[in-house]
Amino acid sequence: MRTFLTLAVPVMTAGAAHAGGIELTVEIPKLSVAEYHRPYVAIWIEDASGKVAANLSVWYDVDLKDSEGEKWLKDIRQWWRRTGRTLNMPMDGVSSPTKAPGVNKVTFPSDKGALASLAPGDYKLIVEATREVGGKEMVEVPFKWAPGSEATASAKGKEELGAITLKLTK
């Protein structure tokens, strides 16, 4: 369908319709526990040397009084250690409210934000979840970043995260 549009109305391709990038689904499992709080989740891209190449999202209680949500950011431990502790929160385009259990879809355009400056190569997408009075889990999805090409990759968490699917779109 996109091909057809491209051919028929080439002028439109310069606009939003062309903005490929990463389409991500993050499943947050529904848990039957006495005290449930939505998890804090950080999503970032790590390069082959283990360095943070792109900060994509942090889902936390952004709207609590006195920035109380930031108190718990250090509990997204690996993210905190690798990048969180050097950032000024909230971060435009990265900070976002917590998400409900279910499949959450987020997209990151390749021409904006962190992906705009991501060099082609092999990376890992990392999703880390930590839940108040609950557990912690980190899921990694290796992928090759080559803007303009399409691919999918996925991984699955065990406790705090469900399926993570990563789709690279043109």
Place this chain on the structure above:
Amino acid sequence: MKTLARRIVIAAAAAALMVGAAHAHRAWIVPSATVVSGDNAWVTLDAAVSNNLFFPDHRPMQVDAITITAPDGSVVKPANASVGQYRTTFDLKLDQKGTYSIAQANSGLNASWKEGTETKRWRGTMAEYVSQGIDKKPGVELTLSNRRVETFVTNGAPTPIKSTGKGLELSGAHPNDLYSGEEVTFKLTDNGKPAANVEITLIQGGDRYREEAGEVTLKTGADGSFKVKVANAGMYWLEAESRGTASMEGKSVNTMSTLVAVLEVLPG
């Protein structure tokens, strides 16, 4: 619990690895967290001298003896301080981003000698040592001691710890950036200089619940460095002690420097 000692893997620069003798009455300052975030970050701390780590069972540390140094070098007063039967407790609000040091440091001259079968002890200044005639006591031993009991807490990214240049101090690896399964290299200094061949003891907290403490002893290398790698995340008690001699106002004195640091190792 023999496996624990085995699981705590420590690589000493001097590769001296052995299990030392049990030590009683350990001093410590333990924070409720070593890594915090946000603009309204607090930790609460316990300070005590105890047998088991970190369970208060002997006596509290005096709160007046504790100095909190903020990342910018300024001194912060403990909040809500209370001295209990077994432990002192106080709070710290981390208004600055960076690393705070919480330490009890003291130094002093003490002497000991024998009068018959009795060991006499004395404490004071060098001037008093002479004016009170202590220096004339038969077989007198004069010791200059430096003692530091410390812990660290970081809000945001860790910042370098400034050396005081007095007694034993840790540098090298950051004390609030430790993770299980990852080797780090610390450096020990004594009066600001590399402390070579100094014995170090490392014990994980919670020894009350283990048959063996799993205490590990190692030694610093010629450059004062030593490597640490632990398998288990948790709160650790590190002690270093160095002995030597020095000249003070023309007199030969024994020197004894002790450092205790409480370090948290997070899951790697």
